[in-house]
Amino acid sequence: MKGPYPEIQGGGSLILAWQIRNKKILVVGGGEVAAGRIVNVLNADANVTVISPRAGLNDEVAHRIEQKQVAFVDRKFEPSDLDGVDMVLTAVDDPEASSQIYKLCHEKRIPANIADVPPECDFYFGSVHRDGPLQIMVSTNGNGPKLANIVRRQIAASLPHNIGAAVQRVGILRRKLRKVAPAQEEGPKRMQWMSKVCEQWTLDDLCDMTEEDMETLLGFYRPGTVPSLEQVRLQEPDGAYDGPFLI
Ligand SMILES: C[C@@]1(CC(=O)O)c2cc3[nH]c(cc4nc(cc5[nH]c(cc(n2)[C@H]1CCC(=O)O)[C@@](C)(CC(=O)O)[C@@H]5CCC(=O)O)C(CC(=O)O)=C4CCC(=O)O)c(CCC(=O)O)c3CC(=O)O
Numbered sequence: 001m002k003g004p005y006p007e008i009q010g011g012g013s014l015i016l017a018w019q020i021r022n023k024k025i026l027v028v029g030g031g032e033v034a035a036g037r038i039v040n041v042l043n044a045d046a047n048v049t050v051i052s053p054r055a056g057l058n059d060e061v062a063h064r065i066e067q068k069q070v071a072f073v074d075r076k077f078e079p080s081d082l083d084g085v086d087m088v089l090t091a092v093d094d095p096e097a098s099s100q101i102y103k104l105c106h107e108k109r110i111p112a113n114i115a116d117v118p119p120e121c122d123f124y125f126g127s128v129h130r131d132g133p134l135q136i137m138v139s140t141n142g143n144g145p146k147l148a149n150i151v152r153r154q155i156a157a158s159l160p161h162n163i164g165a166a167v168q169r170v171g172i173l174r175r176k177l178r179k180v181a182p183a184q185e186e187g188p189k190r191m192q193w194m195s196k197v198c199e200q201w202t203l204d205d206l207c208d209m210t211e212e213d214m215e216t217l218l219g220f221y222r223p224g225t226v227p228s229l230e231q232v233r234l235q236e237p238d239g240a241y242d243g244p245f246l247i
């Protein structure tokens with residue numbers, strides 16, 4: 001197929017879902033902004049160390065330390081803190097310290113977010129809605145962080161209540177499908193069938209889908225058809241089915 005191709009609109013950010021599970025993340029500072037950063041990276045299963053004099057900790061950060069959700073170093077930042085670190089987030093009320101940390105990270109090619117200094121950020125945070133495995137991030141690319149918050153809440157309010165649960169059930173079904181049809185060459189067929197299930201079933205159907213329903217549904221993968229949830233349940237002898245019977 002020839003064009004039309006998407007028009008390029010420069011000036012944006014590359015929005016990614018960065019995988020930081022078990023990566024070493026250094027948070028410099030222990031105030032309110034640091035507390036927000038810590039929530040973001042812990043939600044992505046990172047291995048987090050906080051550097052700040054204890055006297056500067058806010059209640060939330062002190063709680064994370066007490067609960068051993070993060071490691072803690074009770075002093076100001078020192079350059080050796082960067083050894084072996086994968087990402088740095090600073091949130092300190094000392095612009096000189098911020099600048100020094102940024103320069104060191106830049107030299108060592110460690111990606112960094114320097115709160116309060118957008119030009120010294122390799123990446124910005126955004127306003128994130130989370131519902132189970134579903135995440136939606138809004139960025140205004142530095143123009144209006146509070147507006148990002150307002151847009152994010154508006155989007156969240158317009159979502160179906162069960163969207164996160166539906167995404168979670170689909171994830172289980174997809175992993176089972178990969179076991180039933182693991183071959184590389186099956187990629188196009190697998191993707192087409194999975195797309196059809198997502199299009200033809202309602203979110204409620206996807207949420208209600210039991211493990212037994214999944215096994216039955218996967219029986220339709222070979223012929224490449226997608227039955228309704230009702231049809232799936234009619235095939236199950238011990239019937240999770242409790243709706244009207246249709247032939
Ligand atoms: C560039 C960026 C770099 C980064 O921090 O990564 C940045 C920079 C700055 N923010 C400042 C101020 C505020 N930041 C917030 C809130 C958030 N800020 C976030 C991200 C970002 N902030 C990145 C751009 C993201 C984007 O543009 O979309 C959010 C989305 C995510 C998060 O921080 O986790 C989070 C909302 C999370 C949520 O609600 O879910 C509020 C509102 C509040 O606190 O309620 C205010 C006050 C009101 C206002 O200014 O809008 C100032 C000081 C300006 C000054 O001095 O006047 C600077 C520095 C500057 O602009 O120079």
Ligand SMILES: NC(=O)C1=CN([C@@H]2O[C@H](COP(=O)(O)OP(=O)(O)OC[C@H]3O[C@@H](n4cnc5c(N)ncnc54)[C@H](O)[C@@H]3O)[C@@H](O)[C@H]2O)C=CC1
Binds near residue numbers: 092115
């Ligand atoms: N998203 C953003 O970019 C935003 C940035 N800010 C800015 O971010 C900075 C931090 O804000 P808050 O958390 O509210 O400040 P805060 O005053 O509550 O916390 C500052 C923290 O930095 C620590 N600290 C200071 N010097 C340090 C050093 N050399 N090494 C290690 N820790 C050190 C202190 O102990 C304290 O825990 C401020 O400059 C603020 O203006 C504020 C709002 C939003």
